[in-house]
Amino acid sequence: MSIPYAGLSLDRATDRRADPAWVAARAADGRARVWPLWRDQCLVAGDPPVPVTLAAGAAGGLDPAGVGPAGLVLLGLDGDVPYFTVDLSDLSLADALARTGADAAADIRSLFGGLPAGQAGMLAYARGLLYWHRQQRYCGRCGSAAELRHGGHLRVCTNGGCAALIFPRVEPAVITLVETGTRPRRCLPARHRASTAGRYSLLADFLELGESLEDAVRREIFEEAGVRLGEVRYAGSQPWPFPAGLMVAFRATAASESVSVDGTEIAEARWFSRDEVRQYEQAHGRLGRVDSIDRVLVGAWLAEADPGA
Numbered sequence: 001m002s003i004p005y006a007g008l009s010l011d012r013a014t015d016r017r018a019d020p021a022w023v024a025a026r027a028a029d030g031r032a033r034v035w036p037l038w039r040d041q042c043l044v045a046g047d048p049p050v051p052v053t054l055a056a057g058a059a060g061g062l063d064p065a066g067v068g069p070a071g072l073v074l075l076g077l078d079g080d081v082p083y084f085t086v087d088l089s090d091l092s093l094a095d096a097l098a099r100t101g102a103d104a105a106a107d108i109r110s111l112f113g114g115l116p117a118g119q120a121g122m123l124a125y126a127r128g129l130l131y132w133h134r135q136q137r138y139c140g141r142c143g144s145a146a147e148l149r150h151g152g153h154l155r156v157c158t159n160g161g162c163a164a165l166i167f168p169r170v171e172p173a174v175i176t177l178v179e180t181g182t183r184p185r186r187c188l189p190a191r192h193r194a195s196t197a198g199r200y201s202l203l204a205d206f207l208e209l210g211e212s213l214e215d216a217v218r219r220e221i222f223e224e225a226g227v228r229l230g231e232v233r234y235a236g237s238q239p240w241p242f243p244a245g246l247m248v249a250f251r252a253t254a255a256s257e258s259v260s261v262d263g264t265e266i267a268e269a270r271w272f273s274r275d276e277v278r279q280y281e282q283a284h285g286r287l288g289r290v291d292s293i294d295r296v297l298v299g300a301w302l303a304e305a306d307p308g309a
Contacts, residue, residue, distance in 0.1 A: 004112065004291040005239045008121035010076040010083065017074055017151035026082035027072055032056035034072060034084045035126050036100045038093060040243070042123060043102035048114055051123060052102045056084060073129055073152030075122060085126035089134060109242070112291040120291075121239070128241025129153075132168045139164050169244060174216045175204035176250045177235070177297040178227060180257055180271065183306050187277065187298070188254070189287060190225060190261070190269035200280070200287055202294040203269070204247070217250050225269040226260030229253065235300075238293040249293050251301075274302055 016022050026032060034054045036043050042051040056072065072084040088096040093105060108123050115123070129152060136155050139146050144159035146166055155166040178188040189200035205220035207213065214232045221227050230253045238247040261269050272280065277298065281287060288295035 002117070003236055003238050003293055003296055004117075005121045005124045005241075006237070008118060008125060008239075010078055010118075010122060010125075012076040013074065013151070014153075017153060018149070023074055023151040026074065026077075027056050027084065029056070029082050031080065032082040032084060034086055035075075035123060036086050036088055036096070036102075037123075037126060037130055038088045038091070038096045038105050040089075040127055040131055041105040041107055042111060043088070043096060043100050043104075044106045044111070045101065045103045049104065049106055049111065051111065051115075051119070052100050054100060056082070073126075073133070073148075075126060075129075078118075083122065085130060087130040087133065089130075109289070109291055124239060124241050128239075128244055129168065131241070131243040136166050139166065170246050171206060171244050172213070172246045172248055173204055173206045173240070174213055174220060174248050174250060175202050175294055175297070176217050176221060176232075176252050177202055177294075177301055178221055178225075178229065178252045178254055179301070181230065181253050181255075182257070184273050185304075185306050186271040186273050187301055188221075188225060188227065188259070188269055188271055189277075189298075190266050192265060193267045195267075199284065200272075202288065202297060203266075204294070213248050213250070217252060221252065224262050224266045226258065226262075228255040230255040235297060236293065247293050249297055251297070274306075277302060 034056050036052060036054060044050060045052050071086050075083040075085055108127055112120055136146055138144065139157035139159065139162060141164045142157060142159050142162040144157050144162060146155040146157050149156050157164040180186045190203050191200050203221055203224055205216065207216045217232050218229050221229055232250055232252045235249040235251045237249060240247045257271065259269050286295055287298045
């Protein structure tokens with residue numbers, strides 16, 4: 001199955017980016033391209049809007065925060081073409097637009113449907129890295145300034161007595177399609193209290209310390225929907241740098257079909273047959289966001305036939 005933002009074929013140059021001279025040479029390459037971002041948004045031009053990309057030489061010095069050589073953070077190589085990103089968040093929007101020739105700023109997720117898969121993955125990757133840099137300008141251990149290294153994939157505390165190495169952190173979460181063990185099979189979408197009335201999605205939650213992924217699935221489904229699980233099976237994963245997540249998807253079989261929502265996060269959860277999901281989607285649109293793995297899970301489940309049917 002094709003998962004949004006996953007499958008990025010970019011060579012991240014993990015074995016070379018620790019060499020500042022190598023990174024500088026890639027930035028000086030006339031083929032190098034730069035994705036400029038502003039406060040987690042793409043800078044776009046045209047109608048329909050398309051993310052702006054710049055020659056590396058044109059992007060030098062744009063970032064007042066000094067993120068990386070010439071303000072650039074290395075993403076990697078697409079064949080022989082180096083790709084970088086640059087954070088213009090310290091500029092006003094008007095200045096960022098003027099310096100890049102863009103017309104507006106737009107959220108990457110709102111652009112997803114019109115982007116090639118590889119470009120969407122690269123821009124999401126850039127967004128996550130730049131967000132991390134803005135949050136990690138100082139050492140969390142001693143409070144000293146932290147310098148960028150390895151082309152933007154490491155920061156190092158400048159206090160010689162500390163010298164902590166600070167790597168980007170990934171925050172794992174689980175998302176689960178729960179189905180009944182009885183036939184016809186039914187699945188368990190839920191409606192969050194903050195969501196629009198009638199809008200359902202699959203249940204998801206972050207891992208807690210000391211949990212395995214499967215433990216988190218069982219806890220989350222029981223806490224939020226009151227459903228005990230039998231078998232839990234891995235189904236796939238999705239980069240989710242909004243700002244720093246990894247969505248790990250599972251299929252699970254309910255041990256019982258009694259539902260009791262927590263009333264705090266979840267307002268309603270109910271069993272849907274495949275026909276009921278299709279009817280719902282005809283009336284309200286497909287379950288899940290267009291760029292989320294929950295839509296992939298539901299689509300795969302709908303494509304299956306009940307055992308023995």
